[in-house]
Each structure stands twice: as C-alpha cells, then as structure tokens.
Amino acid sequence: MSVIQKIRDKYAALVIAVIALSLVGFILMDAFVGRGRGMGSANGSIGKVNGEKIERNDFEKKINLQTAMYGSQAPQREQLISSVWDQTVDEIVMNQEYEKVGLQLTAKELNDVLFGANPPQWLSQQFTDPQTGQFNVNQAKQYFAQIKKQKNNPNLEMFNEAYIQPTIDQALRMKYMALLGNSSFVPKWLAERTLADQSSVARFSYVSVPYATISDSSVKVTDDDIKSYIQKHKESFKQDEAVRSVSYVVFNASASRQDSAKILDQVNSLKSEFAAATDPETYLARVSSETPYFNGYTLGSKLQVPNADTIKKLAIGQVYGPFIDGGNYTLAKMIDKRTMPDSVKVRHILIKTAEKGQPTLSDSIAKKRIDSIAAAAQSGADFNALVQKYSDDQGSKNTKGEYDFTSSQFPNLSKEFAEVAFYGKPGDKKVVKVENQAYSGYHYIEVVDQKKIEPAYKIAYLSRPIEASQETINTANNAASQFAASSRNNKQFTENASKQHLPVLSVPDIKKNDFQIAGLGDSRQFIRWIYENKTGDVSEPYELGDKYVVAVVTGESDKGLMNVAKARPLAEPLIINEKKAQQIISTKFKGTTLEQVAQSAGVGVLHADSVGFAQPFIPNIGNEPKIAGAAFNKGLQGKMSEPIAGNTGVFVIKGENISAVPNTDMNAEQLRKQLEMQQKQMGGYRSIEALKKAANIKDNRFDFY
Template identity: 30%
Template structure:
C-alpha cells in the first residue's frame, strides 16, 4: 500500500496536470456547446428591442398576418417584392414602436380598457374602422351591430362548405388584426397625450404668437454673400478644423453602424440581334391579329404580359401605355408595333369592341340542373318561359332550393382576372349587355343558369382589346457574353485598388454608396441582393465581394467595402465630416471678413457703397424665416433681428446668416387684417405642442438599443 502511495506521490505533479487538462477539456467542451447554442440562437434572431429578442419564426408570423390583411384590403392574391418589403418594414416599425410604448406605459400603469375599446367601436368614426367589412356605406360609420352579428355567426357556424368556412376565418383573422392594432394605437395616443399636457400655453404666449405671425415688416436689405469671397482667399488650418469639429461634434453622432461601398453594376440589355428577332416575331403577330376573329389563342401563345379575357372592361384595366391609345383606334383595327420605354416592351393592340355599358349590374339568378342534359335544358326552358310571362322570380327560386336574392356585379370584380373560361365569359358578357328586366337562359357546361338583370348603373366606355406585350429581353447568348466579359475582368483584378484603377479601361463605371445600414432590403437599389447585403456586413474594410448575379435576373454586381462607420462620433478624418466642417469654417471666416467690412456702417446707402446688394423685402415676420433672393437662402436670424428693430430704425449690428451677412433699414411695420381669436390661438399652440411631443419616439428608440438583423433573413 505504502509503495503504491509512494508511486502515486511521485507522479503527483503529472496526475495534477492530467486531471487539470481533463477538467479543462470538460469545461471547454461545455463552453463550446454553450457558445454553439448561443451562436445558433443568435443566427435565428431578426432583432432586439430593450433586450427582448424576436426570432425569425415570430417575425415571419407577424409578416404573414399583415400580408393577408394587405391582400384583403387591396383585393390581391399576391404581393410583389417591393410590396413585401414595405410590409416587412411596416411590421418591424410597428413591432419596435409597440415594444417601446408598452415599456413606458407599463411603468405608468397606462392601459386601454375593454370599455374604452367598446366606446370607440360604438362611436364608429376611427379611420381604422373604415377599412373593415363592417363599415356601413349608407351611414358612413362603423356598424358595431354588424360586427357582433358576424362574431356570433363565426362562433356558431359549423358549415360543411369549406369555401364559406375559409371566408369566415379570413374575415375573423382580419378583425383580430384590426382590434389588436387599434388597441396599440389608442395606447400610443394616451402616452403621447401625457407629453402634450407637459407643454403649457397661456394667454400671453397666444397673443405673442399671433403678433409673431401677423406683424409684417417692410425693409431695405443690404447683403454681402459668402460666395462673393473665393475659397482660395481664405486660409483654413488643421487647428481651425479641429476647433470647429469640437464645437459641432454632436452633429456627427451615429447611432447605427453604416458602411460605404464602391461597386460595379452591369445591367444586361437586349442586343441588336435580340431586338431584330423580337421585331420579326411581332411582324407575325401583326398579320395573325389582323386576320383573327377570336384572338384568344394568339395572345395566349405569345405569352403576352396582358391577358385576354374577351369581356368588356374599363380602360384602367390595361397598362397606361395601352389604355391611352384605345380611344384613337377604330373597332376591328390593329395598331402598329410600338415600343414602350416605361416598361421596356414591344406592343401591338387589336381593338375588338368598344361599347357604352354599365359599370355596375344588379341581377338575380337560378341554377338549373337535371338528371341529364336534356332534362336540364327542358327544365331551364320551362323556368325561363314562366319568368318571361311574369312569374315571381323569388318564388320559383325557392321552389328549387335557392333564394333568388339580388346581387351587384361591378367591372372591377372581374377585369383583373388572368383568364376566364368560355362559360364565365358568356355569363359576364350577358350581364353587361342585357336590359333591365330581361331574362336570359344561359347554357353552361355544368347545367343552365337563368339570370335576370334588375338594375344598371354608371354607363361607361368598355373595351375588348387583344394586346401582345412582351419585354425587350436579352437572349442567353447575350447574357453569357456579358457574364464572361465581366467575370474575366473580376478574375484579373482581385483587389479593390485594381478594380478602381482598371474599371474604366474595361468599359465599366465605378459607383459609390454611402452610409448603407442593415435596414435596407436591397444593395444600391438592386433587387435580389440579399446575399450581397449579408456579405457586406460580414466583410472587412477593403474586401472585394464575389460576383453576384442579381436584379431581375439581369444584373451582374461586384462590391468593394470602402469604409465602416461605427456607432459613436464620426471622426474628423471621415471625408464627409471633414468636408462639412471645412464648409462651416469657410463660412465663419468669410463672415468675419464681411462683418469687418460692414463695421461702423450706419445706413443701407453706406453698405451699398461697400459693395452690398440692396433689395426691398416685404412681408417679413418673426414666425417664418425670410428668404433672401440675393443669397438664395432662408435666414431665420434675419427674421428675428427685423422683429426686434423698430419702424424707421437701422439695425444695431450686422446679422450673420446662413449664406451671407446683412444690414437693413425697417421702412414700415403693419398688422395683417386678421382678427385675434384667443381660443383659436390657444388651440394652435396645443397642436404645436402635440407635434413636439411626437418626437419622443426617436429618444425612446435610441435608448432601447434596437438591433435590426432583418437583412440576414429578408
């Protein structure tokens, strides 16, 4: 035992090292796992507000919710990239604002009660309520009873009709969104109201504000512009720049990191041979459309950007470049092939018909079906004959298990359809062309439909036009040639300096963008550049990006990270800061020179003798900065000096302004023909206070340490 213990003791140091290494490995492994888990969690975070993180899943849920609301409001099935980006911005801004307000109101004990919500619904005048299906067009107010009825039906409905159930569910989700947003809005208004009541106004202030707005001065103004002194006549030292920078340093505080880039962007365009091939294609469409009685197949096979439905629609159903030509075409004629610069397309139009038709049609209908086609036709003929003889429409409809209720069909309900089958086309055309009271039996694929037009409103011009519109796009060969050339340039110039130096020789232009932040969806305004954005905010100064294929599948892009502008104060070495500071120093030094020149001047005449530009300026008030035509600038300081100078007096001292130095003589002072209304003036001041209170969100945002990582995911 002793021998064993002695052996252990002799290896004590070694054992301690082994145990220590084992413990370190265990701790390191756990730390690594923890870091790995934390890193994975971080990479799923869209952002952070007040320390609270929101994951990509949570944010996407909010985006999906708002997207459905926009679709419902605008009657769209899909949103394009720009619309989706607007939705994401709106969702993010609302999320941040809601978190900021909630944090403050929770401290204060502010809430929106159910009774307050009920009061808003009962009043029915809140603008948000006007966007709901429960807005009554006749009373022009929100109908709270219609909402209650819907909610009761939604809870009770157990419809086996999937389409009806989906409609109920869509409206229910829409209302939940409106209600949630309304609560947030009311809470924010309460909080803002607290700020507004912190600003006090009184009768003295109201009277002074009225005087500031309505007392006008007429002056003789003598001005010496800073531009009258050449920049090279002024000496600016590093010490001058440093002193001015320290004086106005607060202006250069940056709360969000931004990045400056240089980049080369190539937009691939159709070559001469591509255009010639498309022109040849359109020559064939010209011949075919002119000869076709039904242009449906021609438009479909052409893959035109404008669908042909064959039913009469309003002019605004067509793109603007098409719509503006329709009234100048004869029915049955085909236009010449023309190019539209606004959407980079070639176009040709055949005007099939132009008629005065109702924009809205009220109708009722009875669906007829039988065991077979013959029985269906016989039953439909019988119903049609009875109705034409004066039978009661609703009574017959009820006999066949239908209501026969009246419905309205408006042009906008169908004119945006991408396509219409033959039955639907026949149905819509019939409703458009039937007279009031007319009954028609329409044979459809799945049976017959008896329709009767009850009313027609708003007779308008409607058009049936076949349009072939195709983008003037490049061929694969053209794109390959552009890609190969640009790829060769990028491969031969691997550093930022080489790209900048040799771009012009290769026929490319170096462009710049300053202060790009993570809030942007696209790099340099080019679509589909999310990968480039990810690269940019992970790169180091001077790095060159890979070659990106982006845009609308027509752009080639390479980016240079030129500078990183970190959170904090931008330094004097920053080119933009230095340029701004230098301009301020030049202005100050020129002002000193011009003030010295006007020193001791006692009249406008003396100032003119020293080279000043003299003009008459009327309607100068304290409440608004005077615009000086001679220097091309607004001058608040001049407005203040004029207000403080009595009628007939010359200014006590020259005024240093934004664009020059001024002296003046007050020729006259007069009061505008406005009656003082103390109550109205007090209300104006209160509104101004509300506007000032509205700036609180910026301060809350800065203190909340908001992190926006949306660029990583969206």
C-alpha cells in the same frame, strides 16, 4: 360565376375576421383586456427593445400574416421584413409605456369601440345596412353571440392578430395621446407675447459682403477642421445606425440592337400565319405569346395600347404591327367589334351544385330549382324574398341580390355571367350554368340597367419580349468577371474603370438592413456582401436585373458621430463660409460708422423696411435669422452692430425703428386656443416618436435575413 368568388375573396378577411370575433366574446367577459402576445421561441432572438426580446418565430408569424392579408398585392418579403420590424418595435415601446403609466382598455371600453358610434372600418363594412347606410349594431352583436361557440376554429388566433389586436392597440394609442394632449396648456401671457411678436416689424440699414466674393477654391478645409467642427456641432452629425458607401461600375446585359432586330424578324415572320389563324386563343398558346388571349371586348375609351386609334380602325381579321408595347414587339389582330356598356347593374340568384370541387347538390335538382325560381321571379314574386330564401351567394343577400359592375371587371367575371350582363340589354332575364375552380352552379340573372354604351373591340395580341440573347448576357458577364479579377483594391478599381471609360457611380448611406440600392433595385444579397467585407474590398460580379455590377467598398461609418469622410460633404461648405467670414471681417470691415464700414468694404449702405419678426425674410437677401434678430434688438436702435456672419455673407446693421402692425384677424384668446390645440395635436405624436428614439433597440435582423 367567378365574380362572386372575387367579391368573397376581397371581403374574405372581413368575413373571417368576424368569425374571429369569437375571441371578443371571451375578451368582453374579462375585467380587462390583456396585453400579452405569447412571446418566446427556441428559434432565436432577432432583436431586443428595452430588454424585451423579439423572437424570430413570432416575427415570422407576423410576416406570414401580412403576406396573407395583402394576398396577390403583397410587397416583396424584404419590404415586409422592414415594415413588420418597425411595427413590432412600435408595439413593444408603446406597450411598455402603457404598463408604466397603468393605461388599460377595459371590457366596456372595447365594447364601445366595437359597437359604438364609430366602429372599426373592417366591422362597419360587414354590418352596414345597405338600405339605410347605417351600422347595424344589433346584427353584429347577434352574430357575435352565434360565433362565440366556435372555440375550435383554427383561424381565430390569426385573425385576432389581424383585426382584434390592432383595434385594441389603436384604442390604447388614442387614450395615450388624449392623456398627453389634455396636459397641454398655453397661458394667456404667452399668447399675448406671441401676438405682439407676430405684429412687430423693423426698419434698419446695413452693409453686407457676400461670401461669393471669395472663391471656394481659395479656402482650404483640413481633416482637423472637420473634426473640430463635428465636436462643436455634435447633434448635427449624429447618426442612429452604421452606414457604408460603395462605388460601382455597370456592365449592361440588356438586349442589344442585334437581339432586338432578331426578335423583330421573328414577330414579322408570324404575321401572315397570325392573320390566317381561325382560333386565336389556340394559336397564341401554341406560339407562346407573351400577352395571353382575352376572349372578351374592351371599350374603345379603355383601350390602353400604343397606336390604339389605328388598331380600332382595323377591319375584322386584319393585323397591325409589329409595334413596341412595353418591352415587347407586338402584333394586333381585330377579332370582332360590337357595342357594350361601361357599367351594368344586375340582380341574381345562385344555386350551387359544387363548391371547391365538393358536390353540394345534384345537377338535376339544382336545375329544377333555378327554373322554378326564374318562373316565380318572372311572375312577380318578391325578388328579395327569393334571394333570402334560396340564393347560395351570401355576399349579395344584403343587397337584394344586386351587383354593380364596370367593364374593367369583365375579365374577372365568369364568362357566362359577364356575357348576360354586358352583351344583353336591360330587362333580359336568363338562366346560365357556370363552372369554375371556386364553385359550380346555376344563376338566374336579370339585367337591371346599363350605362355609357360605346363601341367595343375584341383584339388578339401576339407579342414577344425584347430580351437579351445568351451571347449578350455571356459577353457582359465575361467583361464584368475580367474587370473584377484585375481590380482587387480601390486603386486598381479606379484605374481600370478609367482605362475602360466606365462611369463610376457612388452610393452613400447604405444601411445594414436595407433591401434596395438606388439605381440597382432589389439587391439584398449585394448589401450583405457590403457589410461582410471592409473598405477597399472589391466584389465579384453581381447580377442585378439586366446588368452585372462590380463594386468596391469606399467607406464605413459607425453609429454615433460621423467620421471625417462622411461628415465632409455636410461640414465643408459651412466651414468654408466660416473662414470666409473671418477673412471678410479682418480685411474689409473698418470704421466706427456704417458709412465708414461701407467705404472700407467698397459697397454701399442699404436699407430694409417692414421686416416681420414672425417671418424674418429680408428683401434682396433672403432668410437671415441672425440679421433679423439683431434688427429687433432694442439695444441696437440707433447703434451699429458688430459684424454678423449670416447664411449668405457678413453683415453690419444699424437699427432704425421697431413698430407694430395691428393684427385684426385674431385676438390673444383666439391665439391661445389655437396654440393649445396645436400642442395637443402634436404633443402625442412627438412624445411617441421621442419614446422610440430613446428606446434601447438591438437589431439582429442581419443575422437572419
């Protein structure tokens, strides 16, 4: 049955990884675990990390390994390139740091990691006793002893990279973070001071004039203003890598109304023929239905299609539709109805006659053997003993031949096996023959239990995708080509877009190695064009999904400090507030008392009470750290402050009182321990991030991908 193969496929990485653990047999014999990975290739370097090369050949191996591990769920290659790059940079930075501080993982430590109280998940899954739920360390060690002899297994290197090395890397990382964490210390005086600060509250009076009283349009911000602001606040305007920006227009090549109507007519024309078809599977294959035929039943509660309630009420042979399902026009035909469980428990024994097309046992001998097994089981023989002695399904030996399935797994099971499990009843005992690509053979199956029985439906769907016609595609392509031909610079691009009433969309911060653009999806070749051209260049039409895109490069910003154009959206609002503050201070704040300042500004004197030091949120104002800080300034108690430019306006305050609210929830020692724990938890993570940020990284991926 294909389910056995599915289960094996699912856990194949685990099973083969265990085979790969023969490497551990050799590793555990060494005094220390080596860190080298055999870097070096004639295929070119795609980057360097602190002088250490990342060879393309090794990088490709990692991408291929990730692809194999993900299987059918693998992300797109561009995504893997990005994630493998980040992983590789992290590995190199950390390995260099381990070597610098002399950090190693000994053979004994690796042994403890693998066979201790908390083994890696991939290992514990393989050797957990189903009876006790406990990791069977002796079984794992025995298995290692057996596979230690498999020196020539070609998969060992691959699975060492997939499982063993990551386990070693994780153990070293934990040691490194523990090393940093154990260096953390919070003195008692700091905890006492922090506790006192957290308990402090202030009361003050203030006068404020919001920035909103002056319109933004009345304040002019020049390029020189931006440059000056950038120089004063360099850290806020640094960028770790170069970015570019583009503007683009879109020419829609999706299905038109006429295309949709034509496809609807096609589906309608097949309705009577579909209703009359006696063999739905053959018919749907002949008319090329977008939805393949599933020759099985779906529980009513799991029927995830539009108009499901209406479809369930169809008589057998009746057809409903057309209706839109996703991007298709669809007809639904009721083929049959029955009841079916949502979940089943079965136990079985498998005798194979072939595996992957290679004969393993003659059909006649296999049939006699399974019949004998069936007779013995039905006569009361110990089922688990029969499983251990005869079954060719290694995946179920640890579960006494038992499997639990849900109805959602039905399509993945071999038809003969699934029908016994789901269409029979508890207590049924049958022998079935199964043939599929993975293996052929006989199953003896006993249905142990079934749960949640409800109506189920066998439904055939005839669907056609709502796609653009070639005429629609050509029209969009021609329009895009004409636009590009007449728009050879930014000015022409903007003028033509305005004449044709085409919305111009903009995308900032496109990085050299990005593979997607928001709103356009996967667009690696388009991004390459952006970086192979310069500001003002206009592209030829790019086909992205169901649209044609024509773009113009609107900006380039190199690594380091942002240029004026890039920084303006960030800096301009802040500079406007600074200029407004200067204007407010020079024109509205006059006098030597709070009341005089209020009269000069044309506002009243306001009061704030119980403002906390730990959470400086001021009622009716919001988050104003500068104002809260001034309120707790003992030098301003009973005195008026100078004007303070805050986040929302300009303030003048007068401190009235600083007091404390007793904190009954925590004492100084409890707070000290809490702060120290936070340092330990965050110290390791922040240190690793700092190492990567400080690393000298040269990224050449653009030259290869």
